Amino acid sequence: LAKTTQPISMDSYEGQEVNITCSHNNIATNDYITWYQQFPSQGPRFIIQGYKTKVTNEVASLFIPADRKSSTLSLPRVSLSDTAVYYCLVGVPYGGSQGNLIFGKGTKLSVKP
Amino acid sequence: DAGVIQSPRHEVTEMGQEVTLRCKPISGHDYLFWYRQTMMRGLELLIYFNNNVPIDDSGMPEDRFSAKMPNASFSTLKIQPSEPRDSAVYFCASRPVNSPTRVSGNTIYFGEGSWLTVV
Numbered sequence: 001l002a003k004t005t006q007p008i009s010m011d012s013y014e015g016q017e018v019n020i021t022c023s024h025n026n027i028a029t030n031d032y033i034t035w036y037q038q039f040p041s042q043g044p045r046f047i048i049q050g051y052k053t054k055v056t057n058e059v060a061s062l063f064i065p066a067d068r069k070s071s072t073l074s075l076p077r078v079s080l081s082d083t084a085v086y087y088c089l090v091g092v093p094y095g096g097s098q099g100n101l102i103f104g105k106g107t108k109l110s111v112k113p
Numbered sequence: 114d115a116g117v118i119q120s121p122r123h124e125v126t127e128m129g130q131e132v133t134l135r136c137k138p139i140s141g142h143d144y145l146f147w148y149r150q151t152m153m154r155g156l157e158l159l160i161y162f163n164n165n166v167p168i169d170d171s172g173m174p175e176d177r178f179s180a181k182m183p184n185a186s187f188s189t190l191k192i193q194p195s196e197p198r199d200s201a202v203y204f205c206a207s208r209p210v211n212s213p214t215r216v217s218g219n220t221i222y223f224g225e226g227s228w229l230t231v232v
Contacts, residue, residue, distance in 0.1 A: 087156070106156075
């Protein structure tokens with residue numbers, strides 16, 4: 001299983017761009033990188049997923065370098081409502097390897113006014 | 114779609130009592146997961162099912178825990194007897210089948226959780 005390492009916590013202010021980096025040195029060829037967001041008192045929800053290079057959606061961008069040993073979740077112009085825990089997951093999103101999706105403890109992002 | 118539905122949302126029980134948590138996955142999803150979340154251990158995968166069949170239960174902490182999925186629309190997680198260290202939020206989640214050519218649909222959908230307190 002590809003293990004991930006991400007900071008335990010980060011602080012930011014409203015309007016700033018936040019970048020959360022995740023290390024996954026032993027990522028496998030078929031692994032995808034997926035990020036989830038969890039608000040207090042709720043279950044995690046999908047934010048973005050990628051395999052290589054850059055992926056962008058209405059919520060965030062995901063940057064993946066060529067060696068794929070790390071990835072960076074970028075949240076543009078955060079607001080107070082972006083305060084949450086962010087999880088980086090690495091695994092094969094199809095077939096029988098569903099148990100590879102290990103969440104860990106995530107990065108607790110605190111956005112201040 | 115109503116999403117993944119869990120019940121009860123909150124439960125307080127005494128040590129030694131049986132606890133049953135229930136889950137209704139999203140219709141059409143072939144995978145169902147049970148997770149447990151605590152401050153100390155984060156979000157842990159307990160067990161998951163594929164087409165109602167348990168695939169991996171290596172995360173189930175001990176024999177006091179059991180999970181069943183009698184049909185595609187219902188699953189239970191049972192703790193008997195319960196202990197104070199079982200206090201946690203238990204999440205049920207489901208996801209559809211994906212293939213190498215349909216990865217864009219790969220997301221796990223979580224319920225709102227069952228908050229269990231064992232006193």
